[in-house]
Amino acid sequence: xxxxxxxxxxxxxxxxxxxxxxxxxxxxxxxxxxxxxxxxxxxxxxxxxxxxxxxxxxxxxxxxxxxxxxxxxxxxxxxxxxxxxxxxxxxxxxxxxxxxxxxxxxxxxxxxxxxxxxxxxxxxxxxxxxxxxxxxxxxxxxxxxxxxxxxxxxxxxxxxxxxxxxxxxxxxxxxxxxxxxxxxxxxxxxxxxxxxxxxxxxxxxxxxxxxxxxxxxxxxxxx
Numbered sequence: 001x002x003x004x005x006x007x008x009x010x011x012x013x014x015x016x017x018x019x020x021x022x023x024x025x026x027x028x029x030x031x032x033x034x035x036x037x038x039x040x041x042x043x044x045x046x047x048x049x050x051x052x053x054x055x056x057x058x059x060x061x062x063x064x065x066x067x068x069x070x071x072x073x074x075x076x077x078x079x080x081x082x083x084x085x086x087x088x089x090x091x092x093x094x095x096x097x098x099x100x101x102x103x104x105x106x107x108x109x110x111x112x113x114x115x116x117x118x119x120x121x122x123x124x125x126x127x128x129x130x131x132x133x134x135x136x137x138x139x140x141x142x143x144x145x146x147x148x149x150x151x152x153x154x155x156x157x158x159x160x161x162x163x164x165x166x167x168x169x170x171x172x173x174x175x176x177x178x179x180x181x182x183x184x185x186x187x188x189x190x191x192x193x194x195x196x197x198x199x200x201x202x203x204x205x206x207x208x209x210x211x212x213x214x215x216x217x218x219x220x221x222x223x
Contacts, residue, residue: 043168049096050161060085079131119153122146
């Protein structure tokens with residue numbers, strides 16, 4: 001009866017242990033999934049927008065080329081095309097700046113925003129001069145003011161993308177390390193019945209050896 005009660009207690013302990021480990025494992029997996037989802041939602045769209053923004057800003061810069069405004073009949077068309085390219089660049093930049101990652105990095109956000117606004121103003125001014133027909137003045141303005149602004153804008157965009165990627169990799173590595181640590185802990189906790197069984201066998205073996213040794217010694221004394 002005593003052994004039966006002990007077995008019942010062991011079975012109950014195993015059930016409670018499995019239920020507890022299952023609940024903890026479910027909570028752990030949900031937490032990891034939520035963190036990875038947050039990381040992906042924060043980094044992937046922002047990286048995609050920064051990559052697209054680089055191509056759009058290059059297109060906006062090309063639209064200010066004075067060679068495109070050579071013909072009077074094409075001037076209005078090229079002016080509208082350049083204006084739309086600059087406006088698209090500004091709109092995409094504002095969308096990128098609204099991402100959570102930029103709000104968490106205020107210095108980088110301010111630098112990127114300042115470079116973008118400077119480029120927009122310089123490009124708009126050059127296009128206005130091009131539309132007036134003074135191509136020589138527009139060329140000087142483009143090389144002296146717009147090009148340095150564009151290069152700074154492109155550099156800050158690239159730097160922001162690199163920093164965002166590095167930040168995402170650090171967060172991913174940290175999540176991976178934490179997941180690995182907790183997984184090992186769960187495996188260790190799940191193995192306690194095996195360790196208990198091995199300990200039980202060891203104690204039983206020691207007990208049997210002690211009994212046999214005692215019986216053997218008593219047998220020798222009686223002889």
